[in-house]
Amino acid sequence: MAWMLDIGARPGTAAIAAALRDAEPTLRCVRAPDPRDQIGVIVCDEDATVLAEALRAAAGAQVIVVTEAPGVAEPWRLLALGACDVAVWDGDPRLVTEKLRRLAAVDRIVDSPAVAGVLKGRSPALREALRDLVTAACFGTGPILITGETGTGKELAARVVHAVSPAARTGHLVVVDCTTIVPGLAGSELFGHERGAFTGAVGVRTGACAAADGGTLMLDEVGELPLELQPELLRVVQEGTYKRVGADTWQRARFRLVCATNRVLEDEVAAGRFRADLYYRIAAYQIRLPPLRDRSADVIPLFEEFLLEALGGPVTVGPAVRSALRARSFPGNLRDLRQLACRVAARHVGPGPVTPGDLPPEDRPPVTLDGPPPGEPAESAGALAESVREHLRAGHTLKQLREHVADLAVAAALEESGGNVRAAAARLGVTDRALHLRRQQSRERP
Numbered sequence: 001m002a003w004m005l006d007i008g009a010r011p012g013t014a015a016i017a018a019a020l021r022d023a024e025p026t027l028r029c030v031r032a033p034d035p036r037d038q039i040g041v042i043v044c045d046e047d048a049t050v051l052a053e054a055l056r057a058a059a060g061a062q063v064i065v066v067t068e069a070p071g072v073a074e075p076w077r078l079l080a081l082g083a084c085d086v087a088v089w090d091g092d093p094r095l096v097t098e099k100l101r102r103l104a105a106v107d108r109i110v111d112s113p114a115v116a117g118v119l120k121g122r123s124p125a126l127r128e129a130l131r132d133l134v135t136a137a138c139f140g141t142g143p144i145l146i147t148g149e150t151g152t153g154k155e156l157a158a159r160v161v162h163a164v165s166p167a168a169r170t171g172h173l174v175v176v177d178c179t180t181i182v183p184g185l186a187g188s189e190l191f192g193h194e195r196g197a198f199t200g201a202v203g204v205r206t207g208a209c210a211a212a213d214g215g216t217l218m219l220d221e222v223g224e225l226p227l228e229l230q231p232e233l234l235r236v237v238q239e240g241t242y243k244r245v246g247a248d249t250w251q252r253a254r255f256r257l258v259c260a261t262n263r264v265l266e267d268e269v270a271a272g273r274f275r276a277d278l279y280y281r282i283a284a285y286q287i288r289l290p291p292l293r294d295r296s297a298d299v300i301p302l303f304e305e306f307l308l309e310a311l312g313g314p315v316t317v318g319p320a321v322r323s324a325l326r327a328r329s330f331p332g333n334l335r336d337l338r339q340l341a342c343r344v345a346a347r348h349v350g351p352g353p354v355t356p357g358d359l360p361p362e363d364r365p366p367v368t369l370d371g372p373p374p375g376e377p378a379e380s381a382g383a384l385a386e387s388v389r390e391h392l393r394a395g396h397t398l399k400q401l402r403e404h405v406a407d408l409a410v411a412a413a414l415e416e417s418g419g420n421v422r423a424a425a426a427r428l429g430v431t432d433r434a435l436h437l438r439r440q441q442s443r444e445r446p
């Protein structure tokens, strides 16, 4: 199920490791984090430096740190270094084994066709979001708010929530796009209406709440929900009751509410366009889907996946096209990538790989024909090479050089973005968290 690393120097940690092994025989004792398993336990005593090193080596895995000494390190710092939880040993192995079982259960669902077959991609940033989504869907009951830029898969995520939650067994998923709600008829769309409630209401209509009873109601672009409807939505979410337009009697409906928006709802609340009480009610769990620029590992595999869908068979992508795709920005995120794959599929012929000419002209990387031809070192490249030589003469190792260059790149990106960490991280092609960690490590370096 998971690996276990004992990095303690005292008998106490060996006793903890033995107790955990007895309680959970599938735990594999290892000398270094095992990349075959995404879940691990590190048992440690008070050497915070060794622990930080072990966490770094386990990067990407979900690691529970178990310690005898409560003051071994600031738990928040350990979480920032990559640990997923920190537990102070109290003699009961269930403290850890129950957590491990939960982590494994969530990962199994994340890897199941209901999730991995719908929201595709293996990048760490997406996986982290999917773990949060699955945890909220399967182990929580409150409304879920899915945020993220356009085209990041929010509607697909709502479908995933319904598919993996108990609501899939008791009802349907009903999707209402709040941008298409006609202001005067908004109540009717959600709550239905009585015959004669307004001009044109020739019969009784049951709305989305009734259709979603027992299942899941998704309000897409919830930031667009007319203000006058918000109190009624709040009531049905809180109390499970609503009135059809033109009716005197209350109806009952119970459903899981999933809302999606690419707006910053806190700003909408501050601007008076969204009720604060409704916001807090619908955002019991908030999941942010990462933009494609934070999921660089997904670009090529998903492009190939979309090509396969468009062409009906697998096709590889040549190296020049791969690097062009990696360098390209996708402001419309996955939607952009899918559309690009469709454009390429229309031009591609034959059994060979996708070639540069398969990219439509407007999708090709910009080229200047005036500068030095590729391969000929430009003046700045020459200066860089000389600087590297100087460092080598000074006895610096490759690791030190890499760190130095990375520090310079981080400083330059932060300067260019006016100190905006998110923009700098996007510029460097890393996550906000990775940038934060790198800055922290850089400060800690002697």
Ligand SMILES: Nc1ncnc2c1ncn2[C@@H]1O[C@H](COP(=O)(O)OP(=O)(O)OP(=O)(O)O)[C@@H](O)[C@H]1O
Residues within 6 Å of the ligand: 118, 119, 120, 121, 148, 149, 150, 151, 152, 153, 154, 155, 156, 157, 260, 261, 262, 334, 335, 338
């Ligand atoms: N992880 C993914 N795997 C496969 N396809 C994806 C993924 N994420 C998004 N897509 C595709 O991208 C397109 C947009 O997805 P979706 O409508 O769910 O995004 P959205 O965030 O709701 O967009 P918007 O905010 O514009 O409504 C769809 O074609 C969808 O199939």
